[in-house]
Amino acid sequence: MMRYRRSDITTALILLIPFLLVYGVLFVYPTFQMVGLTFTNAPLIGEGEWIGFRNYERLWGDRLFSRAVWNTGYFVLLTVIPSTLLGLLIALGVNRLNGWWQSVALAAFFLPYILPVSVVFRIWAWMLDSQFGIMQYPIAAIWGENVPIFRTLPLFMPAVAFITVWWLIGFNVLLFIAGLRNISSEIYEAAALDGATRWQQFARITWPLIWPITVLVATIQLILQLKIFDQIYLFGQGGRTDSTLGMVELIYRSAFQRNQGGYGATVALVLFVIIVVVSVLQYQLLRAKGQR
Amino acid sequence: MIFKTMKAALVTSALMVSAAQAQQVVEWWDFLGGGDGVRMKTLIEEFNTEHAGEIQINATTLEWGTPFYTKVQTSAAVGEGPDIMTYHLSRLPLGVSTGALSPITADDLAGVGLSGDQFATANWEAAQVDGTLYAIPFDIHAIVLYYNKDLLGAAGLLDDAGIPIGLDSVEGFTTAMETLQTNGAEYGVSFQSAGNGTNWRIFYSLLGQQGGSFIDENGDFLTDDNFDKAVNAVQTMADWVSNGYTASDVEYPASIALFTGGNAAMHINGVWEVPTFTDLHAAGDLFEWGAIELPMFFSEKATWADSHAFAIPNNAGNELTAEERAAVMQVIAWMNERSTFWATAGHLPAFNAARENEEFRTMQPNATYSVLAETAFFDPSSVLAGVASPVYDAIGNYVYPAIGGEMTAEEAVTEMRDDLDNQNY
Numbered sequence: 001m002m003r004y005r006r007s008d009i010t011t012a013l014i015l016l017i018p019f020l021l022v023y024g025v026l027f028v029y030p031t032f033q034m035v036g037l038t039f040t041n042a043p044l045i046g047e048g049e050w051i052g053f054r055n056y057e058r059l060w061g062d063r064l065f066s067r068a069v070w071n072t073g074y075f076v077l078l079t080v081i082p083s084t085l086l087g088l089l090i091a092l093g094v095n096r097l098n099g100w101w102q103s104v105a106l107a108a109f110f111l112p113y114i115l116p117v118s119v120v121f122r123i124w125a126w127m128l129d130s131q132f133g134i135m136q137y138p139i140a141a142i143w144g145e146n147v148p149i150f151r152t153l154p155l156f157m158p159a160v161a162f163i164t165v166w167w168l169i170g171f172n173v174l175l176f177i178a179g180l181r182n183i184s185s186e187i188y189e190a191a192a193l194d195g196a197t198r199w200q201q202f203a204r205i206t207w208p209l210i211w212p213i214t215v216l217v218a219t220i221q222l223i224l225q226l227k228i229f230d231q232i233y234l235f236g237q238g239g240r241t242d243s244t245l246g247m248v249e250l251i252y253r254s255a256f257q258r259n260q261g262g263y264g265a266t267v268a269l270v271l272f273v274i275i276v277v278v279s280v281l282q283y284q285l286l287r288a289k290g291q292r
Numbered sequence: 293m294i295f296k297t298m299k300a301a302l303v304t305s306a307l308m309v310s311a312a313q314a315q316q317v318v319e320w321w322d323f324l325g326g327g328d329g330v331r332m333k334t335l336i337e338e339f340n341t342e343h344a345g346e347i348q349i350n351a352t353t354l355e356w357g358t359p360f361y362t363k364v365q366t367s368a369a370v371g372e373g374p375d376i377m378t379y380h381l382s383r384l385p386l387g388v389s390t391g392a393l394s395p396i397t398a399d400d401l402a403g404v405g406l407s408g409d410q411f412a413t414a415n416w417e418a419a420q421v422d423g424t425l426y427a428i429p430f431d432i433h434a435i436v437l438y439y440n441k442d443l444l445g446a447a448g449l450l451d452d453a454g455i456p457i458g459l460d461s462v463e464g465f466t467t468a469m470e471t472l473q474t475n476g477a478e479y480g481v482s483f484q485s486a487g488n489g490t491n492w493r494i495f496y497s498l499l500g501q502q503g504g505s506f507i508d509e510n511g512d513f514l515t516d517d518n519f520d521k522a523v524n525a526v527q528t529m530a531d532w533v534s535n536g537y538t539a540s541d542v543e544y545p546a547s548i549a550l551f552t553g554g555n556a557a558m559h560i561n562g563v564w565e566v567p568t569f570t571d572l573h574a575a576g577d578l579f580e581w582g583a584i585e586l587p588m589f590f591s592e593k594a595t596w597a598d599s600h601a602f603a604i605p606n607n608a609g610n611e612l613t614a615e616e617r618a619a620v621m622q623v624i625a626w627m628n629e630r631s632t633f634w635a636t637a638g639h640l641p642a643f644n645a646a647r648e649n650e651e652f653r654t655m656q657p658n659a660t661y662s663v664l665a666e667t668a669f670f671d672p673s674s675v676l677a678g679v680a681s682p683v684y685d686a687i688g689n690y691v692y693p694a695i696g697g698e699m700t701a702e703e704a705v706t707e708m709r710d711d712l713d714n715q716n717y
Contacts, residue, residue: 043390044362045369130486131539131546148541151486151696238487242689256362258682258715259390 031272037265044261055266064242065267068250069274071157075228075246078161080221086165087172087217088210092202094173095180106177110170117167121234124163125150150235156244160231168224172217179213180206215286219279226275247271316347316619319374321364323356324600327567328637335633339626347619358680361387364605368392371610376620379427379603381418382671382678387603388421389675394606396425403618404625411642415599418670427601428624429642431634432668433563434597435493436661437587440477441580443557447475454580455660459587462528469537472557480537482556484544485695488688491529493596494560495691497586498525500594500669506683507672511716514709522709526694526701528589533695540696552578560586566638566657583657585664597668598679599642602627640665676715686711 038055042048059065094105112120127135130148139147149159183206191201229248236244245253247267255264324332336349352374354360361383367373369392379387387393401407408416411429419427437459444450449468451457458464469480484490499506504521507513514522533540542550551559552572563583572578586595602624604612612620627634631641632652640662641647653659677683686708694704 045366045390125543129543129546130541131543132549148486151541238489238684238688239692240689241685257358257680259386 034265035269037262038269040262042261042265043259044255048262051262055263058263059266059270064245064250067243068245068247068267071232071244072226072228072246074157075161075232076222076225078158079164079225080218082161083165083169083172083221084214084218087169088176088214090169090173091176091180092206095177106173109173112167113170115167117230117234120163120167121231125235128159151239153240153243156236160235163235164225164228164231168221172221175213175217176210179210183209212287215283218286219283222282223275223279226271226278315345316616318347318349318376318616318619318623320349320351320376320623321354321360321374322351322378323354323360324378325353325356328564328639329353331634331637335627335630338630339623342626347622349623361680365390365392368605368607371607373605373607375604375612375616376623377603377605378430379601380679381415381427381429381599381601383681384419384426384601384603384678385421385673386675386678386681388426392606393426394604394611396428396604400617400621401425404621406621406625406628410628410644412644412665412668414668414670415642415665418599418673419601421673427603428628429599429601430627430631431600431639431642432597432665433600433639434595434661434664434668435490435497435560435562435586436583436595436664437585438551438559438561438565438569438581438583440551440554440557441582443472443475443477443554443579447471447557454582455584456582460589461587462589465587465589466532466535466537469532469558473537477555477557479539479550479556481532481558481560482538482542482547482550483560484542484547485533485538486541486543486692488684488692489544490547490561491692491695492684492687493562494529495522495525495687496596496671497594497669498528498589500596501588501590501592503592505672507674507677511674513712513716514705519705519709522705523701526691526704529695530697530701534697554579563638563640563658563661567636583661585661593664593667594669595664595667597664597670599670600639601642676712682712682715 037048039050039052040048041051041054090109094102094109097105115123127133128149130136130146130151133146136146139149147155149155187205188201191205196204227248228246229252232244232246233249233252241249248271251264251267251271253264254260254267320336322329322332333351336351340348354363364373364377365387373392379393384393406428412432415429415432419425419429437456439456441450441454444456445454447468449456449458449471456468459468472480483494496506499518499521502521502524504518504525506518506522508515508518532538538556539550547556547559548561548565548568550556552569566583569578569581573581585593604617604620628641628643628646631643631646632649632655635641635646635652635655635658638658640658641652646652647662647665652662671677672683674683690699690704690708690711693699694701699707
């Protein structure tokens with residue numbers, strides 16, 4: 001067991017205390033305040049009166065809240081695993097290329113990632129526009145007529161999920177490529193000498209060795225997509241927002257649009273707890289599986 | 293030598309300070325981007341030139357909609373708001389209920405010679421909450437019917453002056469669209485049928501044209517025969533879609549493109565698009581076009597309208613001094629007197645005198661539709677109404693699907709009424 005010298009502890013504290021101070025003031029303190037808010041009927045700005053668990057009771061029976069949880073869960077299902085696996089697939093493909101081609105391919109997949117969400121919205125809203133969208137030509141060829149994708153309820157979430165994956169895939173690809181490059185090519189050569197097929201090489205060498213990266217990517221994506229707001233808000237604005245809203249949009253509506261800060265804080269707290277629980281669970285489960 | 297220079301410098305800076313103290317700087321926030329915004333910037337520059345050394349406007353343009361209003365609310369609460377801001381009258385009840393606005397007193401008005409009778413009655417009333425004035429109107433903006441003169445002329449729907457005839461009444465309008473489509477137009481009319489903006493404005497106009505109202509004196513929604521009138525309004529719009537006279541699920545920019553591309557012979561949209569069509573026409577890229585007041589489909593004339601107004605935020609702990617307030621009122625009065633120029637953005641000046649002068653009377657197409665100011669039907673006065681409000685959301689959730697045929701008009705209006713009544717407490 002390592003024993004720490006006095007000077008080590010001092011150094012550690014000196015380096016950590018600035019961060020801890022800032023973290024405490026800007027994150028921990030407001031979080032405690034927010035928990036307190038959930039027991040009041042405070043508006044967006046200012047104090048409110050203590051109302052006990054009334055916000056939580058309202059949450060339990062709120063049709064919008066259950067819809068928001070359901071939509072967020074559905075969105076996570078549509079994006080987390082697909083974007084992780086697709087990122088790995090693309091990374092494997094890009095890794096096979098050499099030199100200039102590899103740089104071009106990597107840049108191409110990473111390019112959408114640098115776009116701000118409003119630009120992504122503009123591009124896809126116009127491409128899929130029901131009257132003038134360029135994608136309506138193939139759609140009309142298959143379906144017989146133009147389809148207003150974002151205004152057709154069953155198609156809304158899958159379309160937004162697809163666009164989100166397109167937008168963010170570059171980040172996953174980058175992480176996976178870094179992981180793949182860490183696998184020594186000698187292992188593959190040895191396996192090929194032993195007669196391993198491509199699939200066996202992937203399943204027995206690549207997949208297990210890349211597992212820590214896969215877990216990391218999946219966890220990052222999970223936490224990110226549980227907080228979905230921008231894309232759903234932008235593509236759904238003006239339409240059937242009660243049917244498509246996610247949890248963050250419910251927080252925004254309650255606090256900023258309806259001026260109900262206490263209720264908004266309640267939804268936010270529930271979301272916070274969900275994210276912590278789900279991501280810790282996922283990380284532990286997947287890591288445990290990998291270590292077997 | 294150095295002492296002399298220092299003395300000179302001190303005296304100069306003292307003079308500068310006192311000169312600066314004599315000049316009032318008015319902090320101004322607005323949400324006017326795009327075509328409107330260009331014209332507003334011209335007005336502000338003109339004001340600053342005229343009032344150099346006395347009053348200067350320091351203007352900032354922020355993002356339109358919910359972001360503007362939440363920013364105003366939060367800044368006013370901590371005393372960091374502006375001295376003057378533009379405000380939609382439809383948002384006034386909510387702004388007043390959150391304490392973000394400062395009442396405008398009779399003394400304020402008298403100081404610059406403004407009074408209620410210089411504005412249209414409905415407009416002045418919309419600027420008050422419970423009898424107290426909180427804003428001074430600047431313009432009235434409504435929806436109008438834009439039309440393609442070439443297509444309508446060919447279909448025999450224009451009189452000698454180039455104004456459409458026979459559009460009043462639901463049957464008349466339908467027949468006109470039928471004729472236009474027989475003569476080759478793809479759609480009789482186009483409008484933003486996806487979402488809640490134009491859908492609300494047309495629905496609300498149709499409701500008003502039947503003499504209906506959205507909220508009664510108790511704050512309940514669509515009570516008694518207002519319910520049936522609302523169903524009728526939704527059904528009329530749904531029929532236009534189901535009979536193929538207009539397309540469903542058309543987004544805002546696409547609805548304009550359908551008109552300018554010649555696919556739709558008519559177009560229902562706000563007056564704020566007048567500069568778009570004017571500029572396109574001037575560049576030779578648009579056919580001959582005109583704009584008239586919305587047809588009278590039912591028994592009375594009514595057109596949805598909202599109003600940009602000037603309001604003074606209630607900056608907690610940092611209220612305006614008497615001189616600052618006087619400066620702000622001077623800005624408001626000056627702007628109103630110059631609002632005929634603002635009309636080039638398509639809006640109607642709220643100030644009666646600015647609508648009655650020669651320059652406005654010859655401004656086209658404004659002069660043609662300016663008559664709607666008399667029957668302007670302002671957004672209901674409720675904390676749940678106004679731009680980007682629960683009422684708008686309800687339209688997106690219920691009326692919009694009904695127009696597209698996914699719900700019956702009856703179901704849509706029932707659910708909308710129940711939804712909004714539930715949010716009333």
